[in-house]
Amino acid sequence: MYVYVTEVCQQLSDQLRCLDQRADCHVGMVSELQEYYRRHAEIEAELSRSLDKLDKQIRTRHKAEKQRSVPTLSCTMCLATSMTSITVSMM
Secondary structure, eight states, rough: HHHHHHHHHHHHHHHHHHHHHHHHHHHHHHHHHHHHHHHHHHHHHHHHHOOOHHHHHHHHHHHHHHHOOOOOHHHHHHHHHHHHHHHHHOO
């Protein structure tokens, strides 16, 4: 009976060692995933800041160009002006 107990203890010890190795492997994988997602978040934050900066530059440029440009008339304003000119010239 002592032999069987010793053998079972040995098997349990081997299984525990195997489980410890698997747990260490999984801990390493989880650490790699954490690092991956941390770096991914940093890159996304950097991208977001860059896109916000680009958006601000484009809006500022567009606003400056809009202020410098000659005011344009809408189609209805052009038509109304033409009709007024034609009416005045007919009189």
